[in-house]
Amino acid sequence: MAVSDLAALVVALPIFGSLVAFLAALVRSKSGWPVAVAATAAQLAVTVTLAVRAFGEGTITYVVGGFEAPYGIELVVDGLTGTMLVLIAAVSLGVLAYARRAGPRSNPFYAVFMLLVAGLTGMSVTADLFNMYVFLEITGLSAYALVASGDRGRSAVAALKYLLVGTVGASLFLLGVGYAYIDTGTLNMADLAVKLAANGYTATLTQTAFALIVVGLFIKVAVFPLHTWQPDAYAGAPDTVSGLISALVSTVAAYALLRVVFTVFGTAFLDANPFAHALLVGGAIISILLGSLLAVSQSEVKRMLAYSSVSQFGLIVAAISIGNVTALTGAAVHLVGHAIMKGGLFLTAGLVATETGARSVDEYEGLVKRSPVGAGVFGVLAVAMVGVPPTIGFAGKWYIAVGAAEAGSWTLLAVIVGSTLLTLAYFARLVERMFFREPTADLEPAVERADGALPDGGDLGGSDPGSASLGMYAAVVAAAVLAVALGFAVFGYGDVLQSTIEALLS
């Protein structure tokens, strides 16, 4: 099998795993977990192979069904795609380790889980705009279903809101794709870039296509003020699902934004259209500032983390709007870093709730005595999120800030540096409560039963509901270790990514 066939395999494998996980219920109930683990482990092996080849030997392309580009659908894996593919597989595996004890246990849950992995992977590898829309909807559909897999009514309400807003986002994206298609008669990204340039960047169709696609993806990324679905969805979902979607769904949407802005429209388009540049810069600044302010005012930990994501994705959009090599390296680093840190924080919040029942900021008082591991990991990840060296949170912000300085965007630079203080404002509140206060109230440990929506759910397998499993500890500790360790690896990564980003910008 040629290497390029692997590009198709990374999409096919999770879909196959999803089917097997679903059908395995016919043989034995609650057999979804081992199937999902096997499929995700194989996925990780394939994605690592692909990423190593993409970094070592350059871009890998695959033509689906033998229809040559630009007529057929093309899959392309470059360094940036490879990074996202490995991230998706690795985070999924970590979340699965956590889900063994904590999560919904029904087979349909794991079938949808694998479908989400397939959708995210597809969005990353595709080089065709309409294909990207299809994968965007697969991702969306499985994310809505996963959010609704909690057994409380709150999950269903949050999921319906997510579905309505998310569908509008995806539909606007599709409308934008339609404008671009009418403009050029092609859907292949590389071919679109050539033909849009030939049409001239100030054509109204091109401008409208850009605006619709960017606003559609802003909804999916949850940029302020289009973020309204996101805190409800993250807070209303079961803990396992919050960890997964907070780490991956917005991340891949932001990657798609980066891909569309630079591969399809290009830096020349941004230079020719001040309004397009202003759209990105405005979204970034408002997101960073208001996301942080809203995070400070939350009383529920998971909602606070959700608003923190709004602010962190503002940073990514800022990096996209700056659009030089340093800033885009920062965007890639921060996408990976944010996924690990925020996914880890949500899983830790779930772990803490399992051990102690604490879910609000006030209930975290004196947490270090009741859940030393939970408090420790939460502390490390919070510090990484603020951007204290040598963590990966620092590396991402550093690259983006240096990129802003290189481009002379002093307003953005001020906002990016200020965002560190704002991040500190909402995490310091929690860290201070966890480590320097005495516990006030006695709380009952509460395990979230998150399988009501799906058939074959049922009991917790006879385990002690108040205890956290080894897998849960392993997942959160791994996130904390990675958040620090990757901070050291990041400068080497920046060097190997450079050629990919230079190709993206040319």
Added chain:
Amino acid sequence: MMDLLVSRDYYVATFLLLGIGTYVMIASRNLVKKVIGMNIFQTGIFLFFIAAAYVEGGNPPVLTMDAPHVSPLPHVLILTAIVVGVALTAVALGMVVRIYAEYGTLDEETLQEVRGSE
């Protein structure tokens, strides 16, 4: 102005559908009607693609027919988009059923009152 509207009637209809869909999603308090609004919104986009594919005096895109042909690609795209839309509606209605079973109401404001005590 009138000529433009008449010659672009499909596009006018598209944006009417988009507007009506958005309005229903925002203004209606009933959750089922919000889902209907979402469907109307998507239908507007379907019409947009199909209208764009039409060529005045064009034949069906079969090789034995004379040129000009109507573009077949948007039709294929919209077939996919319709399937996605049906799946979305099914998932949305599934959630509506669960919300009704849990709270006994589909009215957004009543729902907020009921959930206020949660």
